[in-house]
Amino acid sequence: MGLTLSWLSVIILIPLAGLFLKSLELSPEQFWNILTSRRTLNALRVSFGLAFAAACVNLVMGSIIVWALVRYRFPGRRLFDAIVDVPFALPTAVAGVALTALFAEKGWLGAPLAAAGIKVAFTPVGIFVAMIFIGIPFVVRTVQPVLQDLDPEIEEAAGSLGASRWQTIIRVILPSLAPALLTGLALAFARAVGEYGSVIFIAGNLPNVSEIAPLLIVIRLSEFRYADATSIAVVMLVVSFVIIFAVNRLQRWAQSRIPAR
Amino acid sequence: MTIEVRNLVKKFGSFAALDGVDLKVNDGELLALLGPSGSGKTTLLRIIAGLDWPDAGEVSFNGEDALAQGARERHVGFVFQHYALFRHMSVFENVAFGLRVQPRAVRKDEVAIRARVKELLDLVQLDWLADRYPSQLSGGQRQRIALARALAIEPRILLLDEPFGALDAKVRKELRKWLRSLHHEINVTSIFVTHDQEEALEVANRVVVMDKGRIEQIGSPADVYDNPATAFVHGFIGESIVLPVEIDNGAVRLGDRLLNLMADGIAPGTSKLFVRRHDMLVRPSGSGAFEGAVQHVRNFGPVQRAEVALWGGETIEIDAPRDKELRAGDTIGLEPRRYRIFAGA
Numbered sequence: 001m002g003l004t005l006s007w008l009s010v011i012i013l014i015p016l017a018g019l020f021l022k023s024l025e026l027s028p029e030q031f032w033n034i035l036t037s038r039r040t041l042n043a044l045r046v047s048f049g050l051a052f053a054a055a056c057v058n059l060v061m062g063s064i065i066v067w068a069l070v071r072y073r074f075p076g077r078r079l080f081d082a083i084v085d086v087p088f089a090l091p092t093a094v095a096g097v098a099l100t101a102l103f104a105e106k107g108w109l110g111a112p113l114a115a116a117g118i119k120v121a122f123t124p125v126g127i128f129v130a131m132i133f134i135g136i137p138f139v140v141r142t143v144q145p146v147l148q149d150l151d152p153e154i155e156e157a158a159g160s161l162g163a164s165r166w167q168t169i170i171r172v173i174l175p176s177l178a179p180a181l182l183t184g185l186a187l188a189f190a191r192a193v194g195e196y197g198s199v200i201f202i203a204g205n206l207p208n209v210s211e212i213a214p215l216l217i218v219i220r221l222s223e224f225r226y227a228d229a230t231s232i233a234v235v236m237l238v239v240s241f242v243i244i245f246a247v248n249r250l251q252r253w254a255q256s257r258i259p260a261r
Numbered sequence: 262m263t264i265e266v267r268n269l270v271k272k273f274g275s276f277a278a279l280d281g282v283d284l285k286v287n288d289g290e291l292l293a294l295l296g297p298s299g300s301g302k303t304t305l306l307r308i309i310a311g312l313d314w315p316d317a318g319e320v321s322f323n324g325e326d327a328l329a330q331g332a333r334e335r336h337v338g339f340v341f342q343h344y345a346l347f348r349h350m351s352v353f354e355n356v357a358f359g360l361r362v363q364p365r366a367v368r369k370d371e372v373a374i375r376a377r378v379k380e381l382l383d384l385v386q387l388d389w390l391a392d393r394y395p396s397q398l399s400g401g402q403r404q405r406i407a408l409a410r411a412l413a414i415e416p417r418i419l420l421l422d423e424p425f426g427a428l429d430a431k432v433r434k435e436l437r438k439w440l441r442s443l444h445h446e447i448n449v450t451s452i453f454v455t456h457d458q459e460e461a462l463e464v465a466n467r468v469v470v471m472d473k474g475r476i477e478q479i480g481s482p483a484d485v486y487d488n489p490a491t492a493f494v495h496g497f498i499g500e501s502i503v504l505p506v507e508i509d510n511g512a513v514r515l516g517d518r519l520l521n522l523m524a525d526g527i528a529p530g531t532s533k534l535f536v537r538r539h540d541m542l543v544r545p546s547g548s549g550a551f552e553g554a555v556q557h558v559r560n561f562g563p564v565q566r567a568e569v570a571l572w573g574g575e576t577i578e579i580d581a582p583r584d585k586e587l588r589a590g591d592t593i594g595l596e597p598r599r600y601r602i603f604a605g606a
Contacts, residue, residue: 151343153343154345154346154347156345157341157345157346157347158358159332160311160332160333160337160411161358162336162363164362171358171361172347
C-alpha cells in the first residue's frame with residue numbers, strides 16, 4: 001500500500017505538482033495574458049475541438065468495427081483484429097510520416113482528394129485524420145470484451161417480444177454497451193488531446209490555424225519561455241481532467257443502471 | 262392454436278439436427294419434447310419460434326404458413342434456459358418491454374401498460390420485486406420474470422427451452438408444479454423442451470420422445486412409460502435392465518441358457534430384452550426364468566437394490582421390495598413380471 005502510493009506519487013503526482021509550481025512564478029495577470037493571447041486560445045481550440053470530434057467519429061466507427069469483429073465470422077477476421085492494434089504499436093512519428101505521405105497532394109489518397117478540391121495534409125483536416133487514426137483502438141478494445149459477453153439470446157428475446165431490429169439496438173444493445181462506449185470515448189479523446197508525434201507531421205503547424213497546444217508548448221520551451229509553456233500545460237491538464245471526470249461520472253451513472261451480475 | 266410440423270429437416274454442416282420430423286400439437290395442450298442432448302429438440306423449438314429456419318419442411322399455426330413470418334410477427338412467447346433478461350432494465354421494465362415496442366397504432370397507454378405488468382407480476386407471484394434488477398434475483402425468480410415477460414404480449418403459443426435446466430433440484434420441483442397450474446390457468450398451447458424424463462412425465466399432457474433428429478414416440482406420460490415403442494424409448498425412460506439375447510424359433514437364449522420366455526413375432530437373431538428393475542421378481546432358487554447369485558445389496562428408500570450375476574454371464578441390478586431381505590451370496594431365481602424384446606443388436 002505505502003509502496004504503491006509512493007510509486008504513484010513519484011511517477012504522476014510530483015511532476016504534476018512541479019508543473020503547477022512552475023506556473024506560479026507568473027503573476028495572475030501574466031498568466032491570464034498568456035492564456036488569452038490569440039495564439040494560445042487558437043491552439044487550445046484546435047486541440048480540444050478536433051480531439052473531441054475525432055473521438056466522436058471513433059465512437060461510431062469503432063462500434064461498427066467491434067460489431068463486425070465480434071458478431072461475424074469472415075476470412076481474415078483475426079488479421080483485421082490484429083490490425084486494430086497497429087496505431088497502438090506504431091511509433092507516432094512513423095504514423096505521422098505515413099499519413100502525411102498518404103494525404104499529401106501527390107499521395108495515394110491526397111491526389112484524388114485534391115482533385116475533388118479537398119486538401120487534407122497541412123490543414124486542420126489532417127490533424128483530425130491523425131487523431132482518428134491514433135484513437136480508434138481505444139474504442140475497439142474497450143467495447144470488444146463487453147460485446148463478446150453480451151448474450152445473443154437477449155436479441156432473440158427482444159425479437160420474439162416484437163421489437164424491430166432498430167428497437168433492439170436502441171433499447172437493448174446500446175444501453176448494455178453504454179459504459180464501455182463512454183470509456184472508449186474518454187480514452188480516445190484523452191489520447192487525441194495529448195497526441196504530438198503523428199499530428200505535427202501532417203498538421204502544417206500554421207499558428208492560429210493548424211497549431212496544436214502540445215506543439216505550442218514545445219515552441220515556447222525552445223524559446224526558453226518556460227512559464228508560458230507551463231501555463232498552457234496547466235490549462236490543458238485542468239481541462240482534460242474536468243472532461244475525464246465528467247465522462248467518468250456519466251459512465252458511473254450508466255453503470256449504476258446495470259448492477260453487477 | 263394448433264401447430265403442425267411436416268417433414269422438417271435441418272442440417273448443421275453434415276450433422277442432421279432434424280431428420281424428417283412430423284408433429285401435430287393440439288390447441289391448449291402442454292407438450293414436452295424429451296430427448297438426450299443433440300436429439301434436435303431445441304432446434305425444433307427454435308424453428309417453431311422463428312429463431313431458426315429449416316432446410317426443408319413446413320410449419321403452420323392454425324393451418325396458416327408460419328415460415329412466411331419472422332419471429333417478430335409470429336407472436337410466440339419464448340422462454341430461454343438462461344433467462345435472457347435485459348440486465349439494464351428493472352423487473353418491471355423487462356415485463357413491460359413487449360408492450361412498449363408495439364407499433365404506435367396498437368400500443369397501450371402508460372396506465373394500461375402499468376396495469377398489465379402488475380397483473381402479470383401478480384400471476385407469477387413476484388409483484389414485490391418490480392423495482393429490482395435481474396442480477397438481484399434468484400434463478401427461480403428470474404425464470405418466472407422471463408415467463409411473465411413472454412406472456413405480456415399475449416402470445417398465441419408459449420415455448421420454453423429447458424426452462425428449469427439451470428436451477429437446482431428443489432427449485433425445479435416447485436417450478437414444475439407451478440408451471441402445470443399456471444398452464445391450467447392461462448391455457449395457452451405450450452411446448453417445453455427438457456432432457457429430464459421426470460420433468461416431462463410429471464408436467465406434460467403428452468410427451469414427444471426424440472433421438473438423433475427423429476421422433477421415436479408420441480404419447481401420454483403413461484403410454485411412453487408403460488408401452489415404449491422402441492428400444493431407445495425403453496432405455497431412455499425409466500430404469501431398465503437390458504440383456505443381449507438370441508432368438509431362435511420363438512426360443513429365447515441368454516448365453517448358453519434357454520430362458521422360459523415368449524418371443525412371438527420377433528425375427529430370429531440377436532435381440533435386446535428389456536425389463537424394468539422393479540419388474541424383476543425374486544423367486545426361490547430353481548424357479549423363474551433366470552437364476553443367479555446375489556453379489557451386493559444396498560438398502561435405501563422403499564426398495565433394496567441388488568446386483569445379481571446371472572447364469573449365462575450378465576450382471577444386472579434389480580429393485581426388490583424390502584419385505585424379504587436378500588444377502589450377498591444367496592442364489593435366487595428371477596421372473597420378469599413384464600418384459601419387451603426388441604429385434605436387432
